[in-house]
Amino acid sequence: MEFILGFDKKTMTFKIDQNNLMTVLEPNKxxxxxxxxxxxxxxxxEPIGSPRLKEILKTGEKVVIITSDxxxxxxxxxxxxxxxxxxYEANISDKDIKIVFALGSHRKHTEEEKxxxxxxxxxxxxxxIDSDVENCINLGQTSLGTPVNIFKPVAEADRRICLGNIEYHYFAGYSGGAKAIMPGVATREAIQANHSMMVRKDAKAGTLEDNPLRRDIDEISNFLSIDFILNVVLDEKKNIIKSVAGHYLEAHREGCKFLDQLYKIYMEQPADIVVVSPGGFPKDINVYQAQKALDNAQHAVRDGGIIILVASCKEGLGEHTFERWMTTSNSPEEMIVNIQKKFELGGHKAAAIAMVHQRARIFLVSDLEDDFVRKIFLEPYKEVETALKSAYSILGEDAKVLVMPYGGSTLPVVNKA
Structure with a gap:
């Protein structure tokens, strides 16, 4: 059977024998x-938990729209x-509007990218404009100790509107909602304090109410108002199939419920081999981004199995602290020990990859040089079929393969019964 996976702005094709194919993890119908x-x-x-946006705004108010990078x-x-x-229906003029790209800890944009x-x-x-960690003001501290350091133009605006797409996040539970502000337009210190909670048991994909890290994010509303959100859910081709607007919590939670109906997929047993793609550009632009698909894939593979991550990563590792951890650590185990001793933003993603190593071997099909891939403790391949051939030689010719074409979106849940 032939498969086509997204790879950068192109595709990668490969075949799996019907006898080896366990299933293809696609969105629910x-x-x-x-x-x-x-x-x-x-x-x-039809806003949720809120009047229409045009009824909230008043002429002359300064409005910031925070959107994704x-x-x-x-x-x-x-x-x-x-x-x-x-x-415009509320008589807000262009000169009173700013669009802010929430960079979090990511690099700045070129003007062409904007x-x-x-x-x-x-x-x-x-x-x-891009958010700027050097131009933030402190508004206090959350109940869990996170400093609320927010990009000054966002903090000083009269109204804040947050845009985003809702998908699973490996420790915030879900993206979207207040995440546009924390960590979207916060300082590195604030992001680090919030993300340090990733090591807690309930900080994981698909959890909200019991997730301390998500509760910390949502506490941002105690310090500055989120006047309206507009969040979308995308299908595997990045088309909008659901939009929620209105109250920053109520609308967001409705979007999360829809996401679960679509992308939370239950399995009877884990696979020997998981072939996973983040879905192509921009989700596989670098290792830092592609890690999300890898994290979801770990829930579908058996202990001692193999994950084949199919991601271009043409921009390399993608974040300087993450790069330092990945290139200077002596082993994946060392990264896990170090993140437990002292949390460091950027290093957290390196440690997350190291934790997947404890469960399975990781093959990387990418545009990166083989020696560099080996240096970051992954096993390099240029074609999926070559990687599969190696996996069969290790796990047996009858090994069962699961394919995740949209690994950054789909969340496998193995039934424990």
Missing amino acids: INIESSGVAEVKRSLL ITRPMPSKVVLPILLEEL KYLVGEAIYERIEC
Whole structure:
């Protein structure tokens, strides 16, 4: 049977014998009532737990719209024109609007990237800026000790509107909601304090109410208002199939419920081999981003199995602290010991990969040089079929293979019964 996986902006093709194929982990079949622009418009007309946006805003108010950076698949250029219509109906002028890209700990954009994210027409009319960790103000401290250091233009605005896409996050539970502000437009110190909770038991994909890290994120509303959110759920082709708008918690939780119906997939038993793709660009732009798909894949593989991660990673590792941990540690075990001794943002992703090593071997099919891949404790391949051949030689010719074409989205749950 032939498979085609996303790989950068291209695809990678390979075959698996029917006798080896266990299953393909694809989204559940659910009824999609509307999609794309029509669905975004519907959500703005039917906000959850909130009046319509145009009824909240007042003429002359300074409004910031916080949206995702280029490493996220959030279709800002599709959503923004519809959202702006609501602002214009409230007599908010372009000069009173700022679009802020929530960088978190990621690199800054080029001007061309900003234009690509919002579309040329909006880029020419409205000020579009990156968040800046050097230009933040402190608003206090959460109950769990996280300093609330927020990008000054966001903190000082009259109104804050958060955009984002909802998908599983390996320790925040889900993306979206208040995550646009914390960690989106926070300082490295604040992000580090929040993310240090990733080592706690309930800080994992698909958990919300019992997740201390997510509770810490949502506490941001005690320090500055989130006046409205617009979050979308994307299908495997990055099309909008659900949009939720309104109250930062109520609307977000409805979006998470929809995501579970679509992407939480129950399995009777784990596989010997998991072939997983983040889904192509931008989710496989570097190892830092591709790690999310790897983390989801670990829930589908048996102890002692093999994960074949199919990700271009053409930009390399993707974050300087992560790179230091990956290239200077003597072993994956050392990374786990070190993150327990002292949490360091960036190092947390290295430790997360190291924790997958405890469960399975990791083969990486990428555009990276073989020697570099070996240096970061992964096993290098250029083609999926070559990697599969090696996996069969290790685990046996009858090894069962599970394919995850959209590993960054789908969350496998093995039934414990």
